[in-house]
Amino acid sequence: MSRTAAVEKELMKAILQGDYPAGSQLETERELAATYQIGRPAIREVLQRLGHGGWLSLRKGQRAVVNDYWFEGNSTTIVDIIEYFDEVPDAFVLYFLEMRVALTPHYVKSALKLHQPKVVGLLAEFDELPDTAQAFASYDWKIQKGLARLSGNPLFSLVLNSFDSAYEKIAIKYFESAFRRRASLDYYGELMEAALRGDSRQAEEIARAMMEKSYALWKDELSPHEKIGVKFSFADMQ
Incomplete structure (x- = not known):
C-alpha cells in the first residue's frame, strides 16, 4: 500500500471511529503533512480523494469539513465502509437488504417483460447450486446483476455495481x-416458474415478498440496540 493510500485509510478510520464528528474540520494541510510525515501535495491528493468519496467537503483556502457520510456520501463511501471492516456489521447488511426491497421487484418485472428467454436462462442453474454460503453468494450476485442489466434501466446496474467489491x-x-439458503432456493424456483409463464407481474410480487422476507429474517437476529434508529455508531463497534 502506498503512503498516500495508508494516510487516506487512517483519516477514514478516524472519521468512522468518531475522532472527527460530522461538521468538524480537519487540521490544515500543513498540520496534516507534519502529522503523517508526507508532503503537502500528497496530503492534498488524499483530501481530494476523500472529497470525491463523500467523506469531506473541500473549499479552496479553508480546512476540510467532515461530512455526515450516511447522508452526504456516495457509492464510493459505501465501498469504503465495507472494505474498512474485516467483518461486515450486521446493521449494514440490514440496510442493504432494505434497499433491495425497494429496487429488486422493479428490475425483475422489467427484465421478464423485455427478455423472457434470457431471464429463464439466467435462472436455470439454481437447482444445481452447492449448499455453501460462497456458492449462493456468487450465484445470487450473478442473478441480481443479470436481471438489473436486462431491465433496460442502466441506473439499476450502476447502483448494484457500486457494491461489486462489497457484495460477497x-x-x-x-x-x-442453512435456513436462509433453503428460503432462497424456494425463491429461485418460484421465480423460474413465473419466468417460464412469462408472468412479469407475478415475478414482481415474488421478488418483493422474498426481499421483505430476507429483511425480516436478518432483522430478527439483530440485538435490540442495533434495531433502534436508522443510524448506528461505528465508534461503538471498534
Whole structure:
C-alpha cells in the first residue's frame, strides 16, 4: 500500500471511529503533512480523494469539513465502509437488504417483460447450486446483476455495481444460515416458474415478498440496540 493510500485509510478510520464528528474540520494541510510525515501535495491528493468519496467537503483556502457520510456520501463511501471492516456489521447488511426491497421487484418485472428467454436462462442453474454460503453468494450476485442489466434501466446496474467489491462479504454473511439458503432456493424456483409463464407481474410480487422476507429474517437476529434508529455508531463497534 502506498503512503498516500495508508494516510487516506487512517483519516477514514478516524472519521468512522468518531475522532472527527460530522461538521468538524480537519487540521490544515500543513498540520496534516507534519502529522503523517508526507508532503503537502500528497496530503492534498488524499483530501481530494476523500472529497470525491463523500467523506469531506473541500473549499479552496479553508480546512476540510467532515461530512455526515450516511447522508452526504456516495457509492464510493459505501465501498469504503465495507472494505474498512474485516467483518461486515450486521446493521449494514440490514440496510442493504432494505434497499433491495425497494429496487429488486422493479428490475425483475422489467427484465421478464423485455427478455423472457434470457431471464429463464439466467435462472436455470439454481437447482444445481452447492449448499455453501460462497456458492449462493456468487450465484445470487450473478442473478441480481443479470436481471438489473436486462431491465433496460442502466441506473439499476450502476447502483448494484457500486457494491461489486462489497457484495460477497455481505452475501456470505447472509447465506451462512442453512435456513436462509433453503428460503432462497424456494425463491429461485418460484421465480423460474413465473419466468417460464412469462408472468412479469407475478415475478414482481415474488421478488418483493422474498426481499421483505430476507429483511425480516436478518432483522430478527439483530440485538435490540442495533434495531433502534436508522443510524448506528461505528465508534461503538471498534
